[in-house]
Amino acid sequence: MNASPRIGIDLGGTKIEIAALGVGGEIIYTRRVPTPAPDYGATLSLIAEIIEDAEAELGGSATVGIGTPGSLSPKTGLLRNSNSVWMNGKPLASDLIAKAGRDLRFANDANCFALSEAVDGAGAGAHSVFGVIIGTGCGGGLVLDGKIIHGANGIGGEWGHNPLPWPNDSEHPPPPCWCGRAGCQEVWLSGSGLARDHQAVTGRALSGEEIVRQADEGDADCARTLDRHAERLARGLASICNVFDPEVIVLGGGLSRLPHLYEQVPAFMEPFMFSDHVTTRILPPKHGDASGVRGAAWLW
DSSP, X not given: OOSSOEEEEEEOSSXXXXXXXOTTSOEEEEEEEEOOTTOHHHHHHHHHXXXXXXXXXXXXXXXXXXXXXXXXXXXXXOEESOSSGGGTTSOXXXXXXXXXXXXXXXXXXXXXXXXXXXXXXXTTTOSEEEEEEESSSEEEEEEETTEEOOOTTSOTTOGGGSBOSSOOGGGOSOOBOTTSOBSBHHHHHSHHHHHHHHHHHHSOXXXXXXXXXXXXXXXXXXXXXXXXXXXXXXXXXXXXXXXXXXXXXXXXXXXXXXXXXXXXXXXXXXXXXXXXXXXXXXXXXXXXXXXXXXXXXXXX
16 A cells, blocks of 8 residues: 555635545545636646645655546547536646646546545445436446546546436427537436426426425425436436446435435336346445545545
């Protein structure tokens, strides 16, 4: 095991979080600062600065991994597919390596989440793990034997921009997605997708949080909206199982806190899986909101 601390950085559109892991994986340093968006140059300088500050606090050098919004193109080296659009098209990796004057490792933030939960989280000990982000967006990461599957095009695990599988009549025509296509799983399974579906069916504009609260209070329309969401999530996860067949699926993001998903989704998945039985475990994250930054640290 690496004897020096591992530093992880979670680069977000509104905040930058840094944490250092000790030899046993325990967090020994953490700090969170606002992202100076949309100033790309200031963001680079701030990341270099907080790495230097962290090493000064730790009393020595550390390895550094960075979780990015979007992903780095293997062909061009430029960041793409980030919802922090001001970073798209920038050579983020090479610019940060030059600014920090050191070797750095990079992965998509959803891949970092999946790696964290596979190494010492809810999926620890499993041969194969799919980490799912269902929150503002809908991302995912594939981990096999403790290593991220980035894929030939650097898009391994990007299930959110596949179409919702096995659509029914009520799901036509498919709603547009910000990516330029229509019917992506993100527009159905994200928090905003949950709210959009509820308004489309009931005519009531509620946030995801309000839908959950009112369902708990006995609102039948809100309960049905959550049931539709869980069944759609199950279809999406079944399609992953039919290709990758992970031992464990770990749910992350704000919607992962909904306890009914862990009760309903496994049963909803069964009719859509090309198997006579389903042993895939659907689990909540062990490290919660800290998984992204922990996974960045585990890139080393």
